[in-house]
Amino acid sequence: MSRLRVIPTWRHGQERLYVCLTDGRNIAWYDREAARVNLLSDDHREGVLEALGPFLTGPVTVGPPPVPTPAELARLSLHPDDDLAPNRPGEALHIALDRDPGPAHRLRPDPRRRALAAEQVVGEALERLDGAGWHALHSIPLPGGDRVHHLMIGPGGLFALHTVYARKQRVLIADPMVTLGRREARPLLRRVRADADRASYALTAEVHPVLAVAGPADVRITAPLREVRVFQDTELGGLARLGGVLKPADVEALHAMARDRHTWERV
Template identity: 35%
Template structure:
């Protein structure tokens, strides 16, 4: 197996917060915070920024995932990939690994069925779930540095919705409301505690994702 470079503060992903890329775009880091406060507040009141809505969903899902750490799970946020995209959240624990994606749709009713999504009374829209949110890429990266199989599934979490009706999903894909994230806590049997720590050590090292 290839060896990863030693972990450094610059390559340690465990310090990243939910929605890191969105925070940077919105100026919610460093000097950008002052610029945002001085020039952006009034504009946001007049015309809500969809990125801010998305960031709200990332924060809410991050908070729910944090509750699982008391049950032996590890969590990483905003795992950067080589093409500039991110895996929103990576959940690692006794039940395996999950690439977790947040969808924030305040006050909407949602129906998932046969590769489509429908909001309220609208028309169904194509919505592919197979490997859309990085599960396959995560598995390839993690198994490159681990001496055991690493099962990786997808969890899609809808936040702020009034109703969620899930009719069909592909295998290894779970679709939940934010308060249902706790249902992942008792999952077990996929990884031993030692394997969980090994997967976490690999996943938190940004160098592992350089070619992902």
């Protein structure tokens, strides 16, 4: 039994303990969160359990690895260039600024950098919901040069978020107009609804429109809004309290579809 080694690794933020032979081949792994020991060969069952003994916490299921779900198979077959899951918040803005950073000295701040800061703040808040069964995708490209800033998929449904930079500004919302500080009002909520409608078409599922306001001094809504939700970046944790809409398998299936770049080419 001494020929078996236990090697801890981290995958997608979760710890796994792999059991290997001296030549490096994996013969089993312990998924602590699932309380399961996955055996690649039943011939090594006793040795694997003895090697993992000091690490097991409570009763575990022992057996061959579970058959991959359709969502897992779709993810595994997705080409890395077509996978949107690695996108950073504001990915398109990162690329644009790398290609053209603009002049070193300018009279006014580059609006692209403000927009990027807003998407980073909102994106970080959304990614903190991962442990509650939610998936966040960022900077999803749409035909025509548009994009969905953020897409959230979880127990409470699907949400397309459009982010605006409003640091220390008062925000006035009178559907469909949005006024940031002393700037001229814009019919921004039309864009927010349009993004959600395009996402609904691509995913063949209802997607709720959300306006995410980053760092405002105050947000005032003058009348009830049609369909659109408004969140400040500090309130986005409230999404975790929504549930009862999608089952875990549905969440994974929709996430697998949404992360595929080709899904969005027909909208």
